[in-house]
Amino acid sequence: MPHEFHLSDRELLMLADGELPPREAARAETHLAACWECRTRKQELETAISEFVRFQRSSFKSTTPADGPKALLRARVAQQADIHSHSGLLFFLGPKLGWAALLLILISGLTPLIWRQIVPERPLQPVPSTVPNPSLTPGATVLLSQPALCREFNVNNKFVPVALQKKVFAEYGIRGAEPGAYEIDYLITPALGGADDIHNLWPESNRMALWNAHVKDALEDRLRAMVCGGQLDLHVAQRDISTNWIEAYKKYFHTDRPLHGNQQSGRNRF
Amino acid sequence: MVDSSSKPYPLLNSDREQSERTAPSAAERELSELFDELRIPLLRYLLGFPLPPHDSEDVIQEAFLSLFQQMRRGSSIQSPRGWLFRAVHHLALKRRLRSRKDLESAATLLTAETSLVDSGLNPEDELLFHRTRARLDAVVRALPEQHRWCLYLRAEGLRYREIGEILNISLGAVCGCLQRSLALISRAVQR
Numbered sequence: 304m305p306h307e308f309h310l311s312d313r314e315l316l317m318l319a320d321g322e323l324p325p326r327e328a329a330r331a332e333t334h335l336a337a338c339w340e341c342r343t344r345k346q347e348l349e350t351a352i353s354e355f356v357r358f359q360r361s362s363f364k365s366t367t368p369a370d371g372p373k374a375l376l377r378a379r380v381a382q383q384a385d386i387h388s389h390s391g392l393l394f395f396l397g398p399k400l401g402w403a404a405l406l407l408i409l410i411s412g413l414t415p416l417i418w419r420q421i422v423p424e425r426p427l428q429p430v431p432s433t434v435p436n437p438s439l440t441p442g443a444t445v446l447l448s449q450p451a452l453c454r455e456f457n458v459n460n461k462f463v464p465v466a467l468q469k470k471v472f473a474e475y476g477i478r479g480a481e482p483g484a485y486e487i488d489y490l491i492t493p494a495l496g497g498a499d500d501i502h503n504l505w506p507e508s509n510r511m512a513l514w515n516a517h518v519k520d521a522l523e524d525r526l527r528a529m530v531c532g533g534q535l536d537l538h539v540a541q542r543d544i545s546t547n548w549i550e551a552y553k554k555y556f557h558t559d560r561p562l563h564g565n566q567q568s569g570r571n572r573f
Numbered sequence: 574m575v576d577s578s579s580k581p582y583p584l585l586n587s588d589r590e591q592s593e594r595t596a597p598s599a600a601e602r603e604l605s606e607l608f609d610e611l612r613i614p615l616l617r618y619l620l621g622f623p624l625p626p627h628d629s630e631d632v633i634q635e636a637f638l639s640l641f642q643q644m645r646r647g648s649s650i651q652s653p654r655g656w657l658f659r660a661v662h663h664l665a666l667k668r669r670l671r672s673r674k675d676l677e678s679a680a681t682l683l684t685a686e687t688s689l690v691d692s693g694l695n696p697e698d699e700l701l702f703h704r705t706r707a708r709l710d711a712v713v714r715a716l717p718e719q720h721r722w723c724l725y726l727r728a729e730g731l732r733y734r735e736i737g738e739i740l741n742i743s744l745g746a747v748c749g750c751l752q753r754s755l756a757l758i759s760r761a762v763q764r
Contacts, residue, residue, distance in 0.1 A: 312752050312756065313748055313749075313752055316748065316751060316752050316755065317748060320727070320733070320751075322732070322733050322748070347759050347763070348755060348759065350759065350762060351755045351756075351758040351759035351762060352755065354705065354709065354758060354762045355709065355713075355724060355728065355755070355758050356728055358705075358706055358709040358710070358713070359617060359620070359725070359728050360617075361706070362617075362620060363613070363616065363617050363620065369608070369609065369612055369613075372608075372612065372630055372633070372634065373605070373608055373609070373612075375634065376604075376605075376608055376634055376637055376638070377601075377605070379634065379638055380601055380604060380637075380638065380641050381601075383638060383641060383642065383645075443630075445626055445627040445630075446616075446626025446627065446629065446630065447626065498627055
């Protein structure tokens with residue numbers, strides 16, 4: 304078959320991408336079957352595409368596991384759904400009843416405020432817990448590879464701003480706690496790629512005699528040493544510590560009880 | 574002393590009640606499936622901006638939350654995938670404008686990309702792989718942004734029409750961007 308024409312680069316690309324209209328695609332395929340030159344060009348194009356895809360995929364071989372971000376999204380969606388259901392009530396009741404409901408809500412909201420002004424506030428007795436509430440603190444990480452993480456020398460937990468600490472306490476319903484009773488701690492420590500995010504912070508009770516903040520510090524040190532020593536995958540460490548740090552401690556220290564639970568760490572004390 | 578080791582998550586009573594009350598709705602389930610399917614492709618697309626990694630995760634969270642709000646309002650979304658890519662694109666642009674840290678981010682991209690490579694090849698192939706990679710990196714970096722976005726979106730399997738809608742350009746422009754970018758990549762590979 305004589306080649307009175309060759310396919311343009313654009314036609315070759317659109318053919319490769321399935322973007323040519325059927326008639327033109329059929330014509331191009333017929334031409335390719337007969338034209339070695341165009342077939343070679345198409346091959347070069349395919350090679351360029353596959354090299355780019357390989358390049359792009361290899362840039363992204365290691366990523367943070369989806370568990371943390373997914374849990375965070377779930378928590379935020381639940382929060383949204385809650386807000387929506389409250390605001391949807393006014394819409395559902397209609398304008399008149401809606402206003403009445405709004406008034407009731409305002410009154411019920413203001414009463415405790417006024418009451419608090421009259422009656423002195425008593426500190427709440429929060430339920431001490433050793434692990435965070437996963438819906439409030441699912442854990443959050445930054446995208447960081449193991450070598451990049453291990454190059455960091457200054458891996459101490461950053462000071463959590465007081466405003467953020469207050470938010471964390473409010474989320475957990477803790478008011479008027481005694482000084483030193485809690486430590487705002489990172490669920491996934493920055494030394495393991497944990498993010499400075501409210502979803503990665505929780506009030507860890509210092510009242511716990513057994514599984515306390517100092518025990519968790521020991522676990523964090525052990526996990527980082529294992530990750531940087533190449534004995535443990537970073538994502539596994541992040542997942543284990545965020546799922547249940549006590550179980551992780553038992554797993555990595557091969558014990559059912561903390562080995563050293565009395566070291567002072569002194570970070571972000573409330 | 575409370576030892577909660579036997580119970581992985583000792584929820585407070587109010588939390589337990591809340592979790593029982595709020596079983597995931599159909600929209601939440603759909604969102605969760607989409608998140609599993611599209612988080613990595615969206616993160617890969619954001620390499621084309623580039624944004625610092627934690628910003629990328631934030632942008633994706635925001636996009637999924639917006640989608641959830643749309644779903645709750647009963648908006649009809651023909652292609653959630655295209656919708657999410659479009660949302661992520663616009664949110665990333667906004668985020669970048671706000672932070673004005675393009676150069677810093679570009680440095681982050683380079684570090685992340687070079688440090689994550691573990692090809693598992695023999696030393697000779699490894700060397701070749703790294704050379705090709707370095708050339709491709711230089712080419713992709715030098716591309717105009719729109720060309721780069723087209724490439725990344727196409728690599729995630731989006732059709733020209735979808736790419737055009739996300740970037741607000743014509744089909745011809747999408748094709749032109751891809752054609753020029755691939756010609757440069759082809760030259761870099763053959764060198």
